Structures are given as structure tokens and as C-alpha cells.
Amino acid sequence: MGIDISIQIGGEAGQGIQTVGQLLSLVCQKAGLYVFAINDYESRVRGGESFLQLRIADRPIDAPYHRLHLLIALDRKAYDLHKSELDDGGLVMIDTEIGVEGDSVFTLPINALAKQAGGLITANTVAASACIGLLGGPLTLLNEVLEDLFGKKEKSVMDKNLMAASLGFKAVQLAKFQWAFSWQEKEPKGIMLDGAQSIALGALASDCRFAAFYPMSPATAIMSYLVSYGQKGLPVVVEQVEDEIAAVNMAIGASFAGVRSMTATSGGGFCLMTEGLGLAAISETPLVIVNAQRPGPATGMATRTAQADLLFAIYASQDEFPRFIFAPGTINEAYDTMQKAFLLSEKYQVPSIVLVDHFFNTSLYIADKPFQVPDRIERFYVTDQEISNPASYLRFQVTPDGISPRALPCNGDALVLVTGNEHSEDGHNSEAIDVRIAMADKRMKKIAAMTKEMKPPESYYGDAEMLLLGWGSSKGAIREAVDILRKYGMDAGCLHFVDIWPFPAQIVADMLKKKKRIVMVEGNMTAQLGRIIKEQTGIAYTHTLLKYDGRPFYPQKIVDQFMQ
Amino acid sequence: MGIDISIQIGGEAGQGIQTVGQLLSLVCQKAGLYVFAINDYESRVRGGESFLQLRIADRPIDAPYHRLHLLIALDRKAYDLHKSELDDGGLVMIDTEIGVEGDSVFTLPINALAKQAGGLITANTVAASACIGLLGGPLTLLNEVLEDLFGKKEKSVMDKNLMAASLGFKAVQLAKFQWAFSWQEKEPKGIMLDGAQSIALGALASDCRFAAFYPMSPATAIMSYLVSYGQKGLPVVVEQVEDEIAAVNMAIGASFAGVRSMTATSGGGFCLMTEGLGLAAISETPLVIVNAQRPGPATGMATRTAQADLLFAIYASQDEFPRFIFAPGTINEAYDTMQKAFLLSEKYQVPSIVLVDHFFNTSLYIADKPFQVPDRIERFYVTDQEISNPASYLRFQVTPDGISPRALPCNGDALVLVTGNEHSEDGHNSEAIDVRIAMADKRMKKIAAMTKEMKPPESYYGDAEMLLLGWGSSKGAIREAVDILRKYGMDAGCLHFVDIWPFPAQIVADMLKKKKRIVMVEGNMTAQLGRIIKEQTGIAYTHTLLKYDGRPFYPQKIVDQFMQ
Amino acid sequence: MIDISRYDSTFENKWCPGCGNFGILQAMKHALSSLTIPPEKVLIVSGIGQAGKTPHFIRCNMFHGLHGRALPVATGAKVANHDLTVLVSSGDGDCYGEGGNHFIHAIRRNPNITLLVHNNQVYGLTKGQASPTSSIGMITKLQPHGVHQTPFNPILVALSLGATFVARGFSGKIQQLSQLIQQGIQHRGFSIIDICQPCVSFNSINTYPWYQKRIYELDEATHNRSDLKHAMELATEWEERIPLGIIYQSQRPAFEDTIDALKTLPLVKQETQVDQLRTIMNNEHKRN
Amino acid sequence: MIDISRYDSTFENKWCPGCGNFGILQAMKHALSSLTIPPEKVLIVSGIGQAGKTPHFIRCNMFHGLHGRALPVATGAKVANHDLTVLVSSGDGDCYGEGGNHFIHAIRRNPNITLLVHNNQVYGLTKGQASPTSSIGMITKLQPHGVHQTPFNPILVALSLGATFVARGFSGKIQQLSQLIQQGIQHRGFSIIDICQPCVSFNSINTYPWYQKRIYELDEATHNRSDLKHAMELATEWEERIPLGIIYQSQRPAFEDTIDALKTLPLVKQETQVDQLRTIMNNEHKRN
Numbered sequence A, B: 001m002g003i004d005i006s007i008q009i010g011g012e013a014g015q016g017i018q019t020v021g022q023l024l025s026l027v028c029q030k031a032g033l034y035v036f037a038i039n040d041y042e043s044r045v046r047g048g049e050s051f052l053q054l055r056i057a058d059r060p061i062d063a064p065y066h067r068l069h070l071l072i073a074l075d076r077k078a079y080d081l082h083k084s085e086l087d088d089g090g091l092v093m094i095d096t097e098i099g100v101e102g103d104s105v106f107t108l109p110i111n112a113l114a115k116q117a118g119g120l121i122t123a124n125t126v127a128a129s130a131c132i133g134l135l136g137g138p139l140t141l142l143n144e145v146l147e148d149l150f151g152k153k154e155k156s157v158m159d160k161n162l163m164a165a166s167l168g169f170k171a172v173q174l175a176k177f178q179w180a181f182s183w184q185e186k187e188p189k190g191i192m193l194d195g196a197q198s199i200a201l202g203a204l205a206s207d208c209r210f211a212a213f214y215p216m217s218p219a220t221a222i223m224s225y226l227v228s229y230g231q232k233g234l235p236v237v238v239e240q241v242e243d244e245i246a247a248v249n250m251a252i253g254a255s256f257a258g259v260r261s262m263t264a265t266s267g268g269g270f271c272l273m274t275e276g277l278g279l280a281a282i283s284e285t286p287l288v289i290v291n292a293q294r295p296g297p298a299t300g301m302a303t304r305t306a307q308a309d310l311l312f313a314i315y316a317s318q319d320e321f322p323r324f325i326f327a328p329g330t331i332n333e334a335y336d337t338m339q340k341a342f343l344l345s346e347k348y349q350v351p352s353i354v355l356v357d358h359f360f361n362t363s364l365y366i367a368d369k370p371f372q373v374p375d376r377i378e379r380f381y382v383t384d385q386e387i388s389n390p391a392s393y394l395r396f397q398v399t400p401d402g403i404s405p406r407a408l409p410c411n412g413d414a415l416v417l418v419t420g421n422e423h424s425e426d427g428h429n430s431e432a433i434d435v436r437i438a439m440a441d442k443r444m445k446k447i448a449a450m451t452k453e454m455k456p457p458e459s460y461y462g463d464a465e466m467l468l469l470g471w472g473s474s475k476g477a478i479r480e481a482v483d484i485l486r487k488y489g490m491d492a493g494c495l496h497f498v499d500i501w502p503f504p505a506q507i508v509a510d511m512l513k514k515k516k517r518i519v520m521v522e523g524n525m526t527a528q529l530g531r532i533i534k535e536q537t538g539i540a541y542t543h544t545l546l547k548y549d550g551r552p553f554y555p556q557k558i559v560d561q562f563m564q
Numbered sequence C, D: 001m002i003d004i005s006r007y008d009s010t011f012e013n014k015w016c017p018g019c020g021n022f023g024i025l026q027a028m029k030h031a032l033s034s035l036t037i038p039p040e041k042v043l044i045v046s047g048i049g050q051a052g053k054t055p056h057f058i059r060c061n062m063f064h065g066l067h068g069r070a071l072p073v074a075t076g077a078k079v080a081n082h083d084l085t086v087l088v089s090s091g092d093g094d095c096y097g098e099g100g101n102h103f104i105h106a107i108r109r110n111p112n113i114t115l116l117v118h119n120n121q122v123y124g125l126t127k128g129q130a131s132p133t134s135s136i137g138m139i140t141k142l143q144p145h146g147v148h149q150t151p152f153n154p155i156l157v158a159l160s161l162g163a164t165f166v167a168r169g170f171s172g173k174i175q176q177l178s179q180l181i182q183q184g185i186q187h188r189g190f191s192i193i194d195i196c197q198p199c200v201s202f203n204s205i206n207t208y209p210w211y212q213k214r215i216y217e218l219d220e221a222t223h224n225r226s227d228l229k230h231a232m233e234l235a236t237e238w239e240e241r242i243p244l245g246i247i248y249q250s251q252r253p254a255f256e257d258t259i260d261a262l263k264t265l266p267l268v269k270q271e272t273q274v275d276q277l278r279t280i281m282n283n284e285h286k287r288n
């Protein structure tokens, strides 16, 4: 079965969960292992119960594990809450001072050792190091990680941490941990990022130059990354604005003037952007909106996850217009998808919506492919030279494919006239019947070519008689569930949708023909993708496996539910 | 074939189109005829080209006619624009001064006669009276109408108008009009109202006591009627607020505190309300939103009509929750539907959305049933007496049907705690898994009973092998199209949907089984109702007959398109 | 005076230890108990944010709505039942950022509501972005070059809009804050209390000591509350000295007082006017 | 000076005869021609309303967006290409009602944009409802008992928010208005020109004669534009006398000037930083 270990660090917000997690994951990554981590925390700043679950494996993983092999309990509450999740043979590592005893409890004087090393602040290093020790890992790798992190600080900081590492490591020398394994020297499998970061990097690789936002979990992190990368000499402006309405309109303004622009938000903020979405559509201004989903309705659960805005995204804003909707499932897909979203939004002059979610944005992944930067960004506007007569330039010229040559304002003699009202080819308001029909047809005509841009769902054992269908961030969990089901001898496979709208109906219909079971695995209550498939292809799903508790999918739990 | 005459009054905004239309329609109504009128105007205050088309018949009609029998052209432009719409034998009535000549042109010195009567201001009366004369109607009825309108003003006003009427009437004595008919003394068939008025009256009959709004065509008229009726001693407060976000939230606040509340808007405003819609949903606060549709995207065409917000209304706002969606097709249906919307919204503690449109709101109808006022308004809240222990009252108590007894704040000892976050039974925020599942289930559980409240689509020759399907304001046009088709010997019928969501899938599936042709007749580009039917029943429509030019459906045009 | 413990909520408080919000909470309870307004007559409306959580921690009726939208909800509730004492707990982001438009227009409308803005000059719940009241130069993760925008001066803006009650409190002065809240509740019209509230987790500029050094109480005896010009001058004080107290107060009809339908009973308590409705419908018949 | 006819639009004007908007339109053309800014360098952004139609009637680049949302669009366009001269045509409902929040925060942000508010104290396009600037007592179909809310005073509010250029014009004084627009465009920062604009169709209070009786021009020689206190006093004048001219002007960095990335070329003209991007991606590899 190879290496597959889940380690959970639990405690109060602010206790150092992140630090322990970071040390451990960096060590494992350095060792050429795959790591994956989820973050679970309440919508508050201090206190409450949080945890980070780190999964380590020797093959790619993009989903959490349903049981724990090692629980690092930073407080009593973490122990009480999570001990029942321990696998047979699993251990709880906990400070001796807390005074918990039991079969599977491994006590360690973490704080005492930290003090010995030079201060309580090194307790996290002690814990991480003990954990590495239990796993049979080499102390040297941890020391390297500490060097990377603290090398540039005062020497005393480094020394204390090295000492803490050594103490923690020694303290577990005699302990036995069933999942300890022999560590090999290998190259890192790839870079380690959270989902939000991959979205930000994808935007930058698309030459996105303007982003306006109003803070909202779990979207803010994307902007935070854009801001910090932007500092590194990129031509990108990120502006925090007064509300989401300003955000979407400001992005539209910047895009109109010629720079690739985006905004990111979550449900409630997306609501406030829907009018702007329609403005982008009728003015045919490129626009990328990232909706990082969380459970609703309304404020719902700000730090939990969901996949329940798909239908809303498809139908948001009054009347009808083409739009792209994407839902990447891994960080490599997210990086690529952002580029596709920007490219196609500009090519077709329609808005692109990218759906991610709390789980995706806040989880730590290893990218299995490097993040390539294109040599050149393909842009889709015309200059005076390309317009036969700039003086009579028509922004909304009716063309066979519905795409009108787009000039930029202040980029030559052509004047660019744009309105959110229905308009004639020159961009002036018009209410004439023939003009309305021509413009509505022109906009909708794009859908044919847009649909051809849609990648079919990725098939994994797609020939199987039973298919699990999902979209977005559940990809890793569903694929792993398929692996397990197949081990159980079932003829199962899955289809994962990234490119969702315009819906590639024909392709999907072909892929679903004559399946015995079509099981929708979605993070919502009504199988939203399933309903789209039904409406678009006439093919009805047979089962659903829906989750709406605000937590991510776990492969084994999918399997268990499936077997029922 | 009976009486069925279409009279169009065309000219610039501000020229008196409305006055002529009002005089004519009141006379016809008094004479026991059915009348129906549409208003066509641009989004501007003065100038431009407007018209009012009045249709007069001896049977109920709720749709405009595709040809004109009489065109009253108040200016040259009206003549030029509409002369081609004249039916064979149709007449244009136009002031001699304008200098138009031709076979079907009937010139009349309207302004000269008006001056003779006492002033240009009476020109509209001259025109109306001449029109009555052409139709073979009695001058006495017009005099009565003038008495109703001007009786309370200065005597000279009345005298001038009576004089104008008499001059206009005499001037056409010798003229021949092919559609003249013999007028009988009959009782009025019912009251004459525009759609917006029926919505306002329906709201008042539901004991709606608070309405907040931000002006937006074509919704403002509803509020305008609420304001003016409210003056007549009703306990109703109507407040114009700073934006649509304030409107929806203020209505929610008032509803939370115990009074039935509503707001009305159109597309862009509805976008801004979508976050509030979710708040009403998760806080389980009753709320009625009227979305008076107009073409989009974005500002689209402010004074034109559309039926393109259905899918948006169904899926608006993040995550999933039950809601009611209604789309009345006649003013009687609108009056009743508003009451149903308020009642069910309160009974199930879910939002109700009523979809009307520009065509409906601005058209003049005759109500074929009187507007009944119930003796008592059934309310759905509990008082301390009905709560076993007010001190431990739980606003979101989990119950078998999902409906929690709703107490009002400041109405006893029970405290009412409500939040837009996910919450436990007591109303406090909660992120616990079991609580989340329980609450989400509780909300969605209501759908079963809600669906049973849904009236099936109204069937008209529903047994026919070909069915036209529509919703909302196109009812009259579709039914009339069916009449015509049947006259042509086709086995056609129609189904008209008022109660749309939760979708009564089973009933509809039964009604559609084994139909040869299912033709979606909708005011949008993608057959939105058809798509819902497909998704909900698995039954695919076979044809579409879609209109998205901003103008209403005309029965004969439906027929013509159908025959292709 | 009602026993203050009657306002205690059993719901776990989720603020950071040391947060200025605790003082505000205490002052609210004290004010309500002093005015003997029982929990069931009080409605606390809030938006989203740390300030927005306030009504969970005090036992009254609660409507914890959307980010930025507390004022319209509160206004609607007050119109529906003016027997309710309506308080709004809002944050600086909630009230002056997302909800800025409602702040402006609530002042113009002047409903009989008391607004408490927990002004910590930062977005607390979303972990430390600049807010409309953040000082120029404040550095955050999202504003690494420091804030450039002129801080929103709620007192001055409120005065410029014709606010009828404008006060400033400090969460470290619970007693005075309670007095302000009481006077705000008693004021007939919209009362605005902007409260200096240290955020110990994300605002390292405007700390307790920072405030302590600057705050001073307006002398009730000498300060002429109805002097708008002077109030505007006081409103511009900040970097050196920060005045606490009622900066300005005046009278004009409260929103509810301008509405005929509210002259008698609260809207929610009035009878359905079936006869009147029938008359209206019949008149429509006659009118036609 | 550019030939003013170059700004003439061939699109049919849809305002009512006699509307104050015509004067504003004329002043805009005059100002642009005087400053010799050619049409292709000008972007006029507007919201929805009669004022919002303005850019259709003048030949420049146009973005006629959503009701209330012109300022964010304009800001975005300016950031993307600061070579553009960006004017915003907005109405009193558009700018102070639906768009109130953007007005507030645009002032704080201080982008180099000129805002013209066609303030007719009424909702024109939607046919005569009260607007935020309507006078108390104004009767409309929707406000049959008259307006009760305190009118929004854009000048005073702008000053209280730290606006750097605040002026008032009158659509009947085209020459002066053109001057104001020119100075607004030349001002580095956000320039606000609130324009008294008679609506002949729906506002029978604030008519041409009503204004003519009250307006007076500030004396450029004696009026000290940098005196904020005096400006605030001038801002309160209305019922008796209405000052026209630049009421206040000051300097602080414009929004674009605070952004490093805009120090050189306009954002839209800069090269894609492929190498820099590669370095970032590679560093991510190394960092790990």
C-alpha cells in the first residue's frame, strides 16, 4: 500500500497549529513525498477549535483522510474532540502537562523541552521534530527547513530552534509508531502551494494587471497573494474598495480601458456583483470573477466549504447572455484555468466565472507539473491600423461569429462607445426592434464557438459501468474513491468537470450513454451539476452522494456512502 | 366573429396619447365592451415616438392585435411609422393641417375644431369623439365620461369639452368605417386597471403594511399605486429608499417585526436584492419581491418587455433554499397571486417572488371577476400563550415539516433571535456539522408541502395533441392563438403556468405525456420554462416560439410562426 | 433599574481576550438596565464583523443580518413596531465601508434608532485589512505600502448630513459610554455613537494607551451641544486630542413621526382595515 | 483650442426642450475644446438617468454603465490608462442616491477624475420621484405628503470627506461652468462639480428663475479657496443665496500618484513582464 499517513494538529486558533503543520509539510516535501493539508477553523480570531490535517504519501493525493494516524493535540479539547478519529494503532501526541493518559496516548514534555531549548516559543519545533522522529524521518531535513525559515534571522533564533528540534527528536527515539517508514533521499515532487495561491499565480501568468476587491473569506487570500507578488516588479494594481459593487465595476472600467482585470469574492459579494456581470456582458467587456464558494444561504458559514453556487453562477443577472464557467479541481488545473478564463473572456468578450471554494483555497497541495509562463500573452483587440476607417469604427459591429473587433479607448483615432443599454453597432442606445434582435443574436451566436473551447470532463476509468460525477475541488477525493471501489472489485470510474459552461452537451451525452449508475458527488443538496446534465443532455443521473455540512469530501466516506 | 377592433393612437410623448386612450377606453367599458390596451414608449420624457393600442371586443381579450383598424396619428411620424400596419379597409384619422393624403386617410380639422370648442387643449376630446363617431357609438356615453372626469372642475372646462365632443362627433357623421357596429346598452364587464394596479391592490388585500422601494421601471407604478391607495386610511407605509439593497433589507426588517412587507423592482434592482433574498431565506423571514421584468442584460431596454428572468429568480443567491415563484397572466390572477404569495411566504417562512413584466404592468385590462377582500387575514405566528415556555423559545426549532413556530419580537416574553449565519435552534450562530445538516434539512424539508400548494398550469384544450406552453403575461395571447389554430382545424391547446416554483413536476409530467408537439412560447431566447420542465420531468419540448425584441406577443403572430 | 444579569447571554463569547468590544457590551447592558428597558422590548440589529456578533452576547431580541445592511433592517423593524427600542451594533467596515450608503441616508431619514459603531479602524473578523477609518500609512498585508486614502471622519460626515445626535465614546470608559447610550436611546431621532475600540489583534496603532493619551471628556456644563460650528471643529480633532461625549444634538421630527399611519398604534398592532379595503375595491368599480 | 464642432455627436438628443442639461453639455464641449483635449483622449463615464445620457450627445469615448456606478468604472479606466482625461456625468439620484457609497469613497481615494453632477433635485428619467437633494416639502406622486428627509448637501459632505476640489456651477451660466470644468480637469485629484440644473418637466420648485434669484459668483480675487472653514460656511448657503465657483481646493496625492506601478507608463502601455513572472514561479520552487 505504500506510505499514506494522516497527522492532525489540533488546538486553539493562535496556538501554533500552522507552524507545526508548515514544518512537517516542508520536511516531507523536501523528502520527495507528496503532502496535502486541510485547514479547519471557526469564524473567529482567537480561541475556538482549529485543526490542520496533514496527509503524507508516496503518490499524488488531493484529499484528506478520514482517520488519523497521529493526533498532535495542543490542548485538552483537541484530544477530546478528535481521539475517536484515531485509526487502530494510531497515537495521540500530547504535552505531559495536560495530564491525559491512555493506551494510545504518547505523552511528551513538549513545553518543558521547549523551555530547555531556550523558550516556549520553540514548542512547535519540539512537536514537529518529535513527529518526524516518530515517522522515522531524518533530523537533518528538519534542520534544513529551519535554516530556510530562520537562516536570515538572529543567530540565537536559529540555535534555539535547532536545539528544540534535537530535543524533540531524541525524546521519541524509543517510541514506536506503527506507520514509521524508511525515508529515501528524493527530489521534491513539485512546489507546495495553497489553492488561493495557484489562482493568484494563474492570474499573473495571464498578465492580469488590475484587481479590485472587497475582503471576503475565502477569497481574500487570492488578493493577498496578488498584492505580495505584485510587489515583485509586476505591472499590477490591486485595490481594496468600498464594496463588491465597486469592485466589479472598477474591474470592468479597467478592462474597458484595456488591461486584463479581475475580482474575487464569495457568495454574498457575488450577489452584489451580479448586476455588474450583466454590464460586462452587454458591453462585451472582458471580466474574470472568481467566486470562492462557502456555505450559505447569506452569511452561512464563513470559514467552511461548499459547492452550491453553480446554478446561481450560470443564471446570475437578468436576461440571457453567454458566459464561461470553470471549476478547477487541483492547483495545476487552477493555474491553467485562470489563464484560460482570461484568454477566453477576452477572445469572446464575455465574462468568465471561476468557481473555487474554501476547501480548495485553504488547502495545501503539491503541484505535480511546473507552472509554465507563456512567452507571449495573446491579446484580442484591434488598433487603428487594423480598422479600415477608424473614424467610423463600430464597437458592436455585427459579424458572422458574433465577435466584434474591439478597439481600446485612447489608443488611436477610433472612438469607443459602450453602454449597458441595448445599443446599435455604433454603441449608441437603441430600442429598435431589428437592432435589439441583431444584438441579442450577435451575443448569443458566440456560444457555438465557445462550446468548442470547452474541455470534456476528465475521465478516470470512464469506461466503467458506474460513474461518479463531480466538479471543482472534490476531484482528488472522487478519484481516490474510485481507486478504493475498484479495489473492492467494483467497476467504477469517474468524470470530473472543470469546463462547465457553455455545457459541452454532446460530448457528455456520449460519455454517459448506457451507464448503469451515474452518481452525482457534489457539495450541495440538489445535485446542481446533475440537474444541468439532465437539462442539457436529457440523461438523468441515478444516484446522488451529496454533502452540505461545510466540510470537504473524504474518499473513504464517499465509498462508504456509495456502498449503502 | 363579433366585435374586435384595434385602434392605435400614435404621436410624441406628451401629445395626449394617454388622454385619447383613456376617453375611448372608458366609453367602451361603460358600454359593456371588453377593452385591452398596450402602451409603447421610449425611455425618455419628451419627444420620441409612442403609441397606445386599444383593442375593443365583445369577448374577453388580454392581448394586442397585430393589425390596425383605425390609426389616430397625432403627428406625421406616427402616420409614417404605422400606416403599413393598417388592415385592409382600415383608416388613418389625422389632422387636416398635417397634410397627409391617401386612400385610407381620413382627414379632420382636429385642432381647428378644438379651437372652435374653446382651446387646443380640447383636441384630444375632439379626436376621441370623432373616433366614437366612426365606431357608431353614442355621444352620450362620452359626455358621461367627460362628466366623470371634469365634473368637479370649473364649469368652463366641462363646457369646452362637451363642445369639443359634439364638434368631433358631428365631423364624422358622414364618414364610413367598416368596423362600425351597433352599440348596445350593457353593464360594464368589470373594472378597468393596469397590471401594476392589480399587483398593488393584491398586496393591500393581503394586508401588506410596509413596502420599501427604489424607483425602477416598470416596477415604480406598483409603488405609486400603493402610495395613493395607502392615503385612503390604510395602515400601510411606503418608503422610497437610497437603493435596492436598502429596500430589500428594510422590508425584511419590517417583516421580522411582524408586518407583511414587500418590495418591487426590475432586473438590475433584483440583482442587488439577491443577497437580501438569501438573508430572508436563512433567517426564515417572510418576504415578497415583485420583479417586473424588462429586457436586459444590464439596463437593457427600460421601457420594453421581456420574460427572461425566470431561471435567475429560481437560482438567485448563493447556496440553496426553498422559495416560491409565481407569474400571473391576467389582472385577476395577479390580484389573487399577490395574496397567495404573501400567505405562503408567511406560512412557510420563505421568500416569494412574483414575476410580472413591462407589458403586464403598463397594459390596461378589464377584470373579469370582482376583487374580493377576505374577511380575515390568516396570520402565521405564535404568541406567548401558544409557546409552552416562552423563556426558552427556540425560533428555529426543528419540526417534522420544517416549519418552526414563529414568534414576533416585543410581543410577549419570548425573545426572537435571528441571524443570517448558519445557526442552531435557538438562533445563535453555529458551525457544528450536525446543526448545519439539521438546519439545511429543515429548510429544504418544506419543499414537499410547498409543492402541494402549487396550482397546476391552467389547461385550455389540454387534451390536444399539440400544446403551446407559456407563463406570465403572455397568457391572453397564447390562448387566443390556440383559438385561431383550432379555427384553422389544428388540434392545438395550451398550458399556462402561474405557480412555477417549487415546480409541480408530477402533475406537469402527466399533462405532457405523449404530446406530439410541445411548443414553448416564451419572451426569452432559451426557453427558460422549457428547460425547467426538461430538468424537472425529463420531458423535452419539441419546438420553441421565442420573442426577445422587447415587444409583447400578438396572437396572430404566434399562429403564423407556429405554422412555419 | 433592571438587574443587569438579565441581559447576560449564555452563548459563548467569541471575541479575543482584551478586545475593546467587551467594554461596549458592558456599557450596553448597563445602559439598558439603567433605563429599565427589559430584554424583550429591545431589538439589537447588527451586520457582519466582530461588532456584528454583539447581539449574540447580550440577551435581547436579535437580528444579525448581512454585512453592511444593519441600518435598513433596523429602520424596517422600527417602522413595523415603534414600541421596540432598536439598537444597531456595527463595525467601521460594516457601517462606513459596505454600508456607507445606508449610513448617509439613515441620517437624512432620522429614524428613532441608536447606532453604535465599534470603530476599531480595521477589519477585525476578516483578519486585519484596512478599513475606511484606518489611519494614513497603516500597513497591513493587503496594504503593504500603507493606507493612502483619507480616513473617513464619521463625526464630521454625520454633522454635514444633518445628524441630530452625534457622540463619541471609548470602550475603555464604560460608565461614560453607558451614559451616551442612554442619552442616545432617549434622543428622539437617529443617534450615532462612534466608539473608539481597540482591536488587540490587528490594530497596533490605535491601542488602549494611544487612546488614553488623547481622549478627553467634553464638559457637559460648558459644551454647547447645539452649536453646529463648534461641533464641526471638535469633529476635526483626532491626532492630538479626541473629544468624548455628545458632540452635537438637535431636534427635528424622527422618521416615524413623519408618517401618518404611525400616529396611533405601532403598525404591527393595528387592525386590518377590511372595510376600508372593500371600499377601495368598490370605488375602483365606481370610478370606472 | 480645438474646433468645438469636433465634439458634436450625430446621435439624436433625447432631453426635453428647455432642459438644463443642454447648458452642461455645451460647457463640457467648450471646456474640452479650450483645453485642446481631442475627443479620442477623453472618456466620459456615466450612470443611468437623464444625466447619464450625456456621453451619447458629445463625441468622445463613452462608457455609459449602470445606475449609480459610474465612479468605480471611471476609476478603473483611469488606473488602466492615465493618459485618458476622464469625466463622469452623473445625476443627483445616480451619484448621491444609488451611488452614494462610491461618492464617499472616491473622495477618499482622490482619483484624477472630474465629476459633473447634474443636480436637478429630482429623478428625471424615472419621471419625477424625490431625489436625495430634493427640498423638504417637495410633493411628488410618490411623496404626496412632501419630502421629509434632510436634503443631501453634496458640497458640505464632500468637504467633510476631505475632497480636494469642490465647486458649484449652474447650467444657465455656460461660460463659468466651462471654466469650472477646465479647472476641474486641470486639478490633480478628484474634482467635484455639483451643477444646479433645472428640470423643466418634473421640478417646479428649483426653476431657472428660482436659481437666477439666488446664485452669485464667488469673487476669484477675494475668495480664499484653501480656507476649509469658510468653504463649509459657503456650503451651507442655499435657500437665500447660492454661491457658484470653486468653493474649495487643496492638494494631496491623487490616487494614481500613490501607486508605484503607475509611475512610468500607463498600465495598459507597459510590457508583459515574462521574465519577472518566470522568476516568481521559479522562486516558488526554490522557496519550497
Ligand SMILES: Cc1ncc(C[n+]2csc(CCOP(=O)(O)OP(=O)(O)O)c2C)c(N)n1
Residues within 6 Å of the ligand: A214, A215, A216, A217, A244, A268, A269, A272, A299, C048, C049, C050, C051, C052, C066, C067, C090, C091, C092, C093, C094, C095, C098, C118, C120, C122, C123, C124, C125, C126, C131
Ligand atoms: C457582502 C459581504 N462582503 C464581505 C464580507 C466579509 N466580511 C465579514 S466581516 C467584514 C469586515 C469586518 O470589519 P468591521 O465591519 O470593521 O468589523 P470588525 O470585525 O472590525 O468589528 C467583512 C469584509 C461579508 N460577510 N459580506
Ligand SMILES: Cc1ncc(C[n+]2csc(CCOP(=O)(O)OP(=O)(O)O)c2C)c(N)n1
Residues within 6 Å of the ligand: B214, B215, B216, B217, B244, B268, B269, B272, B299, D048, D049, D050, D051, D052, D066, D067, D090, D091, D092, D093, D094, D095, D098, D118, D120, D122, D123, D124, D125, D126, D131
Ligand atoms: C439598479 C437600478 N435601479 C434603478 C434604476 C432606475 N433609474 C434609472 S434613472 C434613475 C434615477 C434618475 O435620477 P438622477 O440620477 O437624478 O438622474 P436624472 O434623470 O434626474 O438626470 C433610476 C432610479 C436603474 N436603472 N437601475
Ligand code: SF4
Residues within 6 Å of the ligand: A045, A046, C014, C015, C016, C018, C019, C020, C021, C050, C120, C124, C125, C198, C199, C200, C201, C202
Ligand atoms: S480581532 Fe480585534 S476586534 Fe475582533 S475580537 Fe479580536 S481584538 Fe476584537
Ligand code: SF4
Residues within 6 Å of the ligand: B045, B046, D014, D015, D016, D018, D019, D020, D021, D050, D120, D124, D125, D198, D199, D200, D201, D202
Ligand atoms: S425630465 Fe427633466 S432632467 Fe430629464 S430631460 Fe426632461 S427636463 Fe431634463
Ligand SMILES: [Mg+2]
Residues within 6 Å of the ligand: C049, C091, C092, C093, C118, C119, C120, C121, C122, C123, C124, C131
Ligand atoms: Mg472594524
Ligand SMILES: [Mg+2]
Residues within 6 Å of the ligand: D049, D091, D092, D093, D118, D119, D120, D121, D122, D123, D124, D131
Ligand atoms: Mg436628477
